[in-house]
Amino acid sequence: MCLAVPGKVVSIDHRADPLTGLIDFGGVRKQACLEYLPDIQVGEYVIVHVGFALQRLDEESARASLELFGQLGLLEEEFGDAWEQAARQESGSEAR
Amino acid sequence: MADLATESPRTAVDPANWTCPAPLRDQPVVVMGHGGGGALSAELVQQVFAPAYGNPTLAALTDSAVLHLGGARLAFSTDSYVVRPLFFPGGSVGDLAVNGTVNDLAMSGARPAYLSTAFILEEGVELAVVERVARAVGAAAEAAGVTVATGDTKVVESGHGDGVYVTTAGVGLVPDGVDIRPQRARPGDVVLVSGPIGLHGVAVMSVREGLEFGVEIASDTAPLADLVAAMLAVTPDLHVLRDPTRGGLGASLNEIARASGTGVRLVERAIPVPDEVANACGFLGLDPLYVANEGRLVAFVPPEHAEAVLAAMRAHQQGAGAARVGECVADHPGMVVVATGLGGTRVLDLPLGEQLPRIC
């Protein structure tokens, strides 16, 4: 349920009814309703579903999660098969 | 183009005796998906067109038919262009009409020579719009090095068309020693793409009514015959070429896998997907591998020539972003499997019809 994606608030139209802002999804920009996050600021990240910002993303929590993952199983460095290696050599930064 | 060539004999339905699971009676009217370049398009061909006028030439499943005529081998192809809107970032219906047919010819290894154009105009369309499209056709033809040799115009009543439809057909000569068709894919072949994928589809979607979004990318529409000539200069033994238009890379690779009875294994991380394409697909819920391209090709090349062909592609303007994305395998014949970035696999199936933005 619920394809919702993170985006950065780049501008807010305070006169719009309902409250609307322009969200940047990594080079793709689309208007979203900000009515449910009335105190959101330009530069913050929000999670957007069907044109509605539903929740602000918390940078500190994201960092803490990644840090935790990084500390797991520190002994095991090896991952991926030959295909993975080949792919990494082959692909530039454009693939994701 | 691929319209008449989307299924292999292996899975073809005998029209006199066909059974489920995918009967056309599911949809007794034409739905948009029949034009989407996926399974529905293939069924339309199998169940309506092939029984009506099928023949060995039509059954060859190539982007363009290769005909033996007066001692020469002539590539012949036709396609209709019904894009909305008519003008989009990076091009117009006029560019597509020329480049699409030029590319279908090039996918047989042919040097495109002559095109025809047929315009279907809707009553009430501004002449300035028609003029703009016509000029785009002229400029694209010149850029591709082809001559528009004949044409036709019809007008339909207001409300019976969508502004401007353009149909082009084209012919070109296939050089001696060149035999490029989907059936020639062999296990061991290296799969190359000529550059970043998904740009055309995303550029058009970004200006489509009801879906508009801001993105600074343009359609990749471009003629590929010159690039193909550069590849053939390395070796005439290219096995398969395809321009992954409607249905994207996913549809083209499935068609090749089915036609040749081989499997295709792709490496997801090696597939060049621009960030904007990935992110636009992300928020619409689409898969970039099914998004249309209009200036890209996918090639199946014998392994011993792969490096040299790739180098030749990268040295060419239309192939600067070329990459090795996978290989043809004997396993899972008729299927395309993707090695994911995490090290798992997924099946890349033939899409049913056009992709739809999803919420789930």
Next chain:
Amino acid sequence: MKYIDEFHDPQLAGRLLDEIRSTATRPWALMEVCGGQTHSIIRHGIDQLLPEEVELIHGPGCPVCVTPLDVIDKALAIAARPEVTFCSFGDMLRVPGTGRDLFRVKGEGGDVRVVYSPLDAVDLARRNPDRQVVFFAIGFETTAPANAMAVHQARRLGLANFSLLVSHVRVPPAIEAIMTAPDCRVQGFLAAGHVCSVMGTAEYPDLAERHRVPLVVTGFEPLDILEGIRRAVHQLERGEHRVENAYPRAVREQGNPAAVRMIEEVFEVTDRNWRGIGRIPDSGWRLTDAFRAYDAEHRFDVSGIRTEEPAECRAGEVLQGLIKPTACAAFGTTCTPRTPLGATMVSSEGACAAYYLYRRMTDTPAPRGSRIPREEMNPVG
């Protein structure tokens, strides 16, 4: 893209997988509730990377798939009316009702539009006062604030030509129904992150306690899903059953209060049928009396449409992991991805559809969530 790319990192995924492997000592069956998570699992091949001990059961959390047949039939009847412009999210157009889908209605001349946001439908109503604009308001708690805002906005603008065909569903009653079903095999849940972004987690501790089942609020990127699995397995191995939030960057305990207030103003709880599963008490929302005038079911008098689910479909048992798709007589015969009978065949991520697709492969590991013995993977069709 920030908050996405970092959560795809293969090295960190490897660490999480190693941790799951070293934690799991016994077989555990986890259900990811949300269709979006199922999509991510299949898309990245996560199920194949998990150790044998961890089985994923794909839950009923795809709003498109579980929308009941009679509501689809109502949608088809409304969309076919000449005065109606019928607006829907894209993925609803292909879901079959009785004998047809919305694409077919469109092909037969119906004015059916795909919109990105329900507010786009409100805008269509504003710009086309001579058309009856109907929005197909499906979805879980995540989509409810958007649909609620649409009808709220229509009322404020005095748009008498706008209405909603509502088929909203709620997650907690579905979890309750799954846990109380006889022979339930689910031992832990990955709760749907974006549902909790809106609703918070207040409803879950009671569920976890009564059913003694771990509930881990989980996100959607590969690392999020692996972290949800890791935490659920960790709890199970220790005999715990708590609510944990493994998606803290987007989920607060209290959810989004403004969104919840709007939902409660516009919608009220009702029983709802789920396609392929059946009736679940209190599992849906409908418009409150104050907004009844915007209910398309009343406006177009389609409440008489009653369609029975096909009796042969056993999607409910598949969803609970009780049977394999092939145990159903309809599988691959009357029920295929093109002619689905139940939720699990409708969605390309549904267990039956995934099973159908993977059966065509001869030598690639099957998705463990669908538990396909290798010898069964023969080509079909």
